[in-house]
Amino acid sequence: MESEVNGILVAAHELEAPFNLLRQLAFSLDYADDKEDIKRVQSKMIDVSDRAIRQIQDLTKIGRLEDGLFEMEPVAVRAVCDDVVEELRYLFRFNHRDLKIEYRNRSRLVNANRDLLYSIIYNFCLNAVHYSDQEARSELVISDKNDKVRIDIRDYGPSLPIDVWRSLKKGWIEKPTSIAMRPGSSGLGLYIASKFSQYMNADVGAVRHRDGTSFFVELSPSRQASLF
């Protein structure tokens, strides 16, 4: 019970951040110089709201996982990654970050639920925006690994703490926990990613580098692909 409450508190703390920001952005409309300025602030507000809504939706999805409402189907993995990158392009540019994309996979379809896979990649990319050093380039790579399709998102920032890495190595994170070296994060994104990957029988993990972290998810290729 206590750990559950802690988890909720940590998640609440992370969800508070976008609302604090929205509040300040609303104030900043007061000293916008012209229409262009107002438009810029509005697009920031929309961007922040979209991310907050997505996070809340992801949390509600976790609650619905047990109902088995998320159908597994062949999903075009490159298209999902393209969509995530498109959605986060503004945020990367705003934070002076760059994202290099490399698709090396032969198996184009994976066995997954599109929404859940989207959220996993989205959360990993969001992590890369926050924890890469300024002007650093994060990397999104899709490759074939043994009989799986692997999506890696590599950032160049503080390395992932060993305890979180160990939890991820086990394949899941039990609850969102405060990540001291990565303070803007409660680990909520990782928690969401690990829950969703568990549901899809996918493996999620992280590789610690001296200058950052790679998060990855490994999925089974869709057998349907072999019919083509």
Next chain:
Amino acid sequence: MIYIIDNDMMMAECIAGAVCSCFDEDKSEEIKFFQNAIEAMQEIAEADVSKIEMIFLDIMLDGPDGFTFLNELQSYSDTARIPVVIVTALKIKADLSDYGVVGILDKSTMQPDDIRALVSQYVLSVNSVSANKKINSKEQK
């Protein structure tokens, strides 16, 4: 020069907007943004410290946190005099005035007027005093 250290660039720009609104002239060129304490310390080491008028500091930063940064500032007599305003989502009740902290703003409740009040008190008033001193010394000559 006013430094803003916050890993959230959007929040940093909101703070900068409130700071700029205190001045008649365009102050945006004199505001510098840093996303972590290391970048800020490196800049301070190379900068003319006497020109740094105020620092807005977030606590939850990547790498060394805001408290480490405060400690570092206090280690040198020239940087110890820079007024620091903490802008954080943490609920800080402690008195940090010994660390050069002149104000603590809670991100969830702060308003641009809170920022403007601190800038008026610690930047504008200091500038007007030093401007008056210059005028007086010219008149005496």
